Amino acid sequence: MSRHGLADRARICRTNYSDEGGYKAGMSLLGCETRPTAIMAGADVAALGVWRAAHELGLRVPEDVSVVGYNNTAVADLATVQLTSVDQAGHNMGANAARLLIERVEGKRDRAVQTSMTPRLVIRSSTSAPHLTNMAERPQGRLTTTGVAREAGVSLALVSYALNQPRIVAPPTRQCVGR
Numbered sequence: 001m002s003r004h005g006l007a008d009r010a011r012i013c014r015t016n017y018s019d020e021g022g023y024k025a026g027m028s029l030l031g032c033e034t035r036p037t038a039i040m041a042g043a044d045v046a047a048l049g050v051w052r053a054a055h056e057l058g059l060r061v062p063e064d065v066s067v068v069g070y071n072n073t074a075v076a077d078l079a080t081v082q083l084t085s086v087d088q089a090g091h092n093m094g095a096n097a098a099r100l101l102i103e104r105v106e107g108k109r110d111r112a113v114q115t116s117m118t119p120r121l122v123i124r125s126s127t128s129a130p131h132l133t134n135m136a137e138r139p140q141g142r143l144t145t146t147g148v149a150r151e152a153g154v155s156l157a158l159v160s161y162a163l164n165q166p167r168i169v170a171p172p173t174r175q176c177v178g179r
Contacts, residue, residue: 025046026039027056030054038130039068041067048069048081054067068086069086084124087119
């Protein structure tokens with residue numbers, strides 16, 4: 001967000017790593033005076049909790065708020081859900097880890113190996129472009145993506161889980177109350 005000049009639109013709060021944690025975070029974020037246009041959760045299960053909160057508040061996904069998960073679980077691809085999610089290639093990571101372990105155990109390798117895998121975004125129907133409320137006030141001329149985001153009032157909320165410290169990144173409009 002900082003790199004794209006949007007840091008002023010983000011804030012961090014804590015929540016539990018669960019459907020209920022996502023729900024509480026969603027209620028807090030979506031109840032803000034200036035609610036985010038998108039919420040990204042650090043796990044699909046939390047994204048579903050955010051989705052439930054949006055529904056309870058009378059908001060439509062993706063028309064009123066986009067929701068994105070992380071880890072591309074089977075539930076993300078259910079016909080009734082169709083959650084956009086980041087696929088972290090968990091199967092490939094596990095297979096690679098097992099292969100490297102077997103190589104060490106069998107003595108085929110005696111040094112550590114560093115490897116990386118690139119996650120990919122699996123776009124489904126839980127995301128869309130934010131709605132511009134006042135097209136007349138858009139600046140004329142060429143806009144960068146960041147300019148469009150700033151002008152459209154794009155804000156992103158992020159439910160993340162790093163080092164067992166779950167957090168929500170949201171616009172700085174008011175304190176979040178999620179845990």
